[in-house]
Amino acid sequence: MMRRYAILALDRFKTDAKTAHGVIRYGDDEVVAVIDPSAAGRRVRDVLPYLNSDAPIVAGVSDALQFSPTALLIGTAPKGGGLPPEWRGAILEGIAARLEIVSGLHEMLDDDLEFRAAARAAGTTIWDVRRPPDVPLFSGAAYDVGAPVVLTIGNDCAVGKMTVSLELVRAANDAGRKTRFVPTGQTGVLVAGWGICVDRVISDFAAGAAEQLVLYAAHEGADLIVVEGQGAINHPAYAAVTLGLMTGSAPDALVLVADPRRRQIETYPTPTLSYSESIAIHERLIATVKPANVVGIALNTLGLSEEEARAEIERAGAETGLPAGDLVRSGAGDFYAAIAPRLGKRPPLTATASA
Amino acid sequence: MMRRYAILALDRFKTDAKTAHGVIRYGDDEVVAVIDPSAAGRRVRDVLPYLNSDAPIVAGVSDALQFSPTALLIGTAPKGGGLPPEWRGAILEGIAARLEIVSGLHEMLDDDLEFRAAARAAGTTIWDVRRPPDVPLFSGAAYDVGAPVVLTIGNDCAVGKMTVSLELVRAANDAGRKTRFVPTGQTGVLVAGWGICVDRVISDFAAGAAEQLVLYAAHEGADLIVVEGQGAINHPAYAAVTLGLMTGSAPDALVLVADPRRRQIETYPTPTLSYSESIAIHERLIATVKPANVVGIALNTLGLSEEEARAEIERAGAETGLPAGDLVRSGAGDFYAAIAPRLGKRPPLTATASA
Numbered sequence: 001m002m003r004r005y006a007i008l009a010l011d012r013f014k015t016d017a018k019t020a021h022g023v024i025r026y027g028d029d030e031v032v033a034v035i036d037p038s039a040a041g042r043r044v045r046d047v048l049p050y051l052n053s054d055a056p057i058v059a060g061v062s063d064a065l066q067f068s069p070t071a072l073l074i075g076t077a078p079k080g081g082g083l084p085p086e087w088r089g090a091i092l093e094g095i096a097a098r099l100e101i102v103s104g105l106h107e108m109l110d111d112d113l114e115f116r117a118a119a120r121a122a123g124t125t126i127w128d129v130r131r132p133p134d135v136p137l138f139s140g141a142a143y144d145v146g147a148p149v150v151l152t153i154g155n156d157c158a159v160g161k162m163t164v165s166l167e168l169v170r171a172a173n174d175a176g177r178k179t180r181f182v183p184t185g186q187t188g189v190l191v192a193g194w195g196i197c198v199d200r201v202i203s204d205f206a207a208g209a210a211e212q213l214v215l216y217a218a219h220e221g222a223d224l225i226v227v228e229g230q231g232a233i234n235h236p237a238y239a240a241v242t243l244g245l246m247t248g249s250a251p252d253a254l255v256l257v258a259d260p261r262r263r264q265i266e267t268y269p270t271p272t273l274s275y276s277e278s279i280a281i282h283e284r285l286i287a288t289v290k291p292a293n294v295v296g297i298a299l300n301t302l303g304l305s306e307e308e309a310r311a312e313i314e315r316a317g318a319e320t321g322l323p324a325g326d327l328v329r330s331g332a333g334d335f336y337a338a339i340a341p342r343l344g345k346r347p348p349l350t351a352t353a354s355a
Numbered sequence: 356m357m358r359r360y361a362i363l364a365l366d367r368f369k370t371d372a373k374t375a376h377g378v379i380r381y382g383d384d385e386v387v388a389v390i391d392p393s394a395a396g397r398r399v400r401d402v403l404p405y406l407n408s409d410a411p412i413v414a415g416v417s418d419a420l421q422f423s424p425t426a427l428l429i430g431t432a433p434k435g436g437g438l439p440p441e442w443r444g445a446i447l448e449g450i451a452a453r454l455e456i457v458s459g460l461h462e463m464l465d466d467d468l469e470f471r472a473a474a475r476a477a478g479t480t481i482w483d484v485r486r487p488p489d490v491p492l493f494s495g496a497a498y499d500v501g502a503p504v505v506l507t508i509g510n511d512c513a514v515g516k517m518t519v520s521l522e523l524v525r526a527a528n529d530a531g532r533k534t535r536f537v538p539t540g541q542t543g544v545l546v547a548g549w550g551i552c553v554d555r556v557i558s559d560f561a562a563g564a565a566e567q568l569v570l571y572a573a574h575e576g577a578d579l580i581v582v583e584g585q586g587a588i589n590h591p592a593y594a595a596v597t598l599g600l601m602t603g604s605a606p607d608a609l610v611l612v613a614d615p616r617r618r619q620i621e622t623y624p625t626p627t628l629s630y631s632e633s634i635a636i637h638e639r640l641i642a643t644v645k646p647a648n649v650v651g652i653a654l655n656t657l658g659l660s661e662e663e664a665r666a667e668i669e670r671a672g673a674e675t676g677l678p679a680g681d682l683v684r685s686g687a688g689d690f691y692a693a694i695a696p697r698l699g700k701r702p703p704l705t706a707t708a709s710a
Contacts, residue, residue: 138592140623203561204554206595234643237493239602240561244595264706268495270644271706281639288589288636289625351619351626 003029006069011038020075022187032067061093071100101126104186138207142250145218148343151251152229155258155272160300165228171332180222188228210248252346259300260312290348296323296339358384361424366393375430377542387422416448426455456481459541493562497605500573503698506606507584510613510627515655520583526687535577543583565603614655615667645703651678651694
């Protein structure tokens with residue numbers, strides 16, 4: 001059943017609600033209201049035009065109920081860790097109204113005894129999106145999935161792997177190919193309404209989690225599967241997650257997502273990789289398990305002028321000989337059309353074949 | 356304080372007690388008795404000569420108490436998952452005798468209400484070795500460790516990375532270099548009496564766990580640090596753990612541990628890598644964060660004749676130009692002497708240096 005979301009974003013919808021913005025822009029579930037007293041009476045479009053949504057902004061949970069929400073989404077995280085009293089009150093109000101509580105906070109709301117008891121009493125549930133389910137070890141069943149699998153990789157965290165994945169899914173669906181998005185991070189899970197935060201999975205099971213997600217997408221029926229990548233292969237802290245997704249999702253093709261201005265990995269001294277070095281390392285590594293090529297480069301040129309963006313895209317194409325583009329700036333249609341012929345299935349390497 | 360272990364290995368000490376054997380052979384803590392009624396009255400040496408231990412084997416926990424143990428180590432796992440009644444009884448007997456309970460089982464004994472309550476009542480504790488502590492994200496502090504860090508890598512799981520690491524530590528200590536072993540898996544943790552099972556850490560924190568272990572070893576004072584590796588870089592299920600250890604322990608040098616007869620990764624179709632391919636991939640990958648070279652190849656030639664082993668070692672040396680040897684068969688002294696000149700510190704890559 002689809003959810004109808006009221007999004008809790010007290011006093012920070014405009015400035016600090018990345019999760020809320022992602023769900024509004026890309027979510028399969030409807031957003032019927034945003035709760036933020038600092039912007040009450042306006043509409044989402046008035047505050048953030050690019051989100052292209054007429055959802056009303058209201059002052060409190062009780063005001064949102066007139067729009068018949070089924071779930072209250074915690075759309076942003078309060079600064080400093082602990083939940084401030086006004087958040088607690090709003091969440092309890094949502095529970096009392098029998099809304100499902102959906103949270104991407106690090107803090108697990110279902111572990112909070114007051115919330116938990118209130119939800120049980122009201123007959124509703126709390127979904128802590130970051131809490132991973134138990135998954136089996138990687139089995140190799142992903143190798144038998146019939147639909148080609150595309151995995152996004154990146155030159156750093158937070159360069160747009162989820163956005164590129166979603167734009168690619170939209171373009172492929174527009175082109176008549178039944179395509180499913182596989183969410184692996186908090187916002188992606190909220191956008192799709194299912195998935196696993198793979199970075200929260202015990203490291204032994206990271207690949208198994210990625211495999212389960214691909215199997216689920218295949219089971220739902222898909223002609224093409226696009227997996228949201230995480231981190232970067234040379235990220236000093238998160239490379240393990242990146243590689244778990246690479247081996248576990250068993251991709252047939254990779255799409256490199258890069259912010260061309262990013263010179264180092266987050267706050268670490270580590271330099272980002274050049275396009276050609278990144279392609280070479282990913283392809284060589286994945287070739288030891290199941291060959292896959294980088295089939296295109298999706299650039300994040302946010303903040304560049306039209307001319308600068310064009311120059312960066314031309315440089316990426318010239319350096320690598322691959323289709324390149326900014327899928328947000330120019331739409332994903334041409335990019336998808338350019339990579340579509342390169343999305344064939346590729347079998348895993350086998351010990352006998354290589355002997 | 357050092358532990359004095361009684362090892363619980365009911366009816367399977369000889370056949371199915373890898374953890375017990377590891378602790379007896381390599382452990383810093385003393386093993387004062389083994390509990391196995393099927394071999395009671397004999398000594399460890401009589402049952403398994405290569406363990407080189409005179410520890411007595413007794414029939415039950417009460418018989419072991421005369422040797423003044425301080426801890427009861429669950430040295431093997433009962434088949435089929437659940438604890439059989441005779442194991443429960445023995446563990447409760449150990450608790451009643453105020454022994455610390457040390458367990459490497461998947462099942463967390465401290466989550467068992469009966470064991471937990473009994474331990475609290477008796478005033479003793481339960482250490483579930485597989486349960487990882489909370490660790491911070493990788494910070495980069497490992498880059499400032501003064502002692503060279505060596506990480507073992509392998510062509511598969513269970514090829515001897517722990518054993519090679521321990522033999523290398525012994526040889527380096529014998530050569531007068533204060534060397535510490537960094538345990539990252541269950542048996543390694545039990546052998547050393549500290550450490551973290553990195554494969555049980557949430558994948559986001561795998562590198563952070565490896566870093567904390569290296570920082571601890573450095574803090575304890577070490578001229579050389581040898582980190583036990585896990586998995587294989589092309590292991591379909593565990594490569595994430597392998598890479599988390601590579602980025603997180605920030606090694607200055609790698610030692611490749613390989614079983615030359617292993618043709619595929621565990622039960623997966625994936626072929627094992629050739630020595631030269633393995634060296635190339637590990638070095639290229641780690642060079643994107645902090646350069647490190649493979650400085651030697653430690654072969655596991657168990658089961659080969661002396662002549663076959665020599666041929667394999669010569670082949671490995673000829674193919675790679677690196678020192679090669681079987682550290683169990685021939686001792687680690689020569690191997691350590693050959694690689695010692697290659698164990699210098701290497702700084703991490705930095706964004707400014709590469710611009």
